Amino acid sequence: MTEPAAIGDGEVLIVVDVQNDFCPSGALAVPRGDEVVPAVNHLAKKFRHVVLTQDWHPRGHLSFASTHPGKRPYETIAAPYGPQVLWPDHCVQETPGAALHGALHIPHAALVVRKGIDRTIDSYSAFYENDRMTPTGLVGYLRERGVARVYLAGLAFDFCVRYSAEDACREGFGVFIVEDACRGIDVDSSIAATRKSLAALGIPCVPMP
Numbered sequence: 001m002t003e004p005a006a007i008g009d010g011e012v013l014i015v016v017d018v019q020n021d022f023c024p025s026g027a028l029a030v031p032r033g034d035e036v037v038p039a040v041n042h043l044a045k046k047f048r049h050v051v052l053t054q055d056w057h058p059r060g061h062l063s064f065a066s067t068h069p070g071k072r073p074y075e076t077i078a079a080p081y082g083p084q085v086l087w088p089d090h091c092v093q094e095t096p097g098a099a100l101h102g103a104l105h106i107p108h109a110a111l112v113v114r115k116g117i118d119r120t121i122d123s124y125s126a127f128y129e130n131d132r133m134t135p136t137g138l139v140g141y142l143r144e145r146g147v148a149r150v151y152l153a154g155l156a157f158d159f160c161v162r163y164s165a166e167d168a169c170r171e172g173f174g175v176f177i178v179e180d181a182c183r184g185i186d187v188d189s190s191i192a193a194t195r196k197s198l199a200a201l202g203i204p205c206v207p208m209p
Ligand SMILES: [Zn+2]
Pocket: 055, 056, 057, 063, 090, 091, 116
């Protein structure tokens, strides 16, 4: 397990999907999801490098239950790239639900990675789409900026934060999840599955640095 280092030029904070649709009254609300906003704002002040991610789907996206006649949200289908959970329509490009939360205040964030843009494939991770092969380009960006350690916060702990953390680990970055600045959605015990998987990979959940 990598130990947290002092935060400097080698560290990045990735703020995952802090968007209206993932907050209470949104289309795919994460319980108490809006509570991450002040935590993330506070956390981001400690980092020179901050990247935001934004779920950003075209209408009729493969991950929407409404795209598949007879299917309901939270069922799983066999997509060409593997199992895919179906969700309510959410984060449709250029809708208010897809916008970053209005109280998110991180003016020094240098990059926003939009993901899930291809209608035929979902993307939980900030690094790879759900085929686990198609890159978003974020690995290259972080390497060029000299980043060695990745801190993650945001929504949802057990999906987009989890898969982003696991991909960062596979790419050789030191990875830390700031759990106080995350909230989970918990579909079919996905929070417990996430804890088990993170532990197996040696990815620690750390307190606010
Ligand atoms: Zn999505």
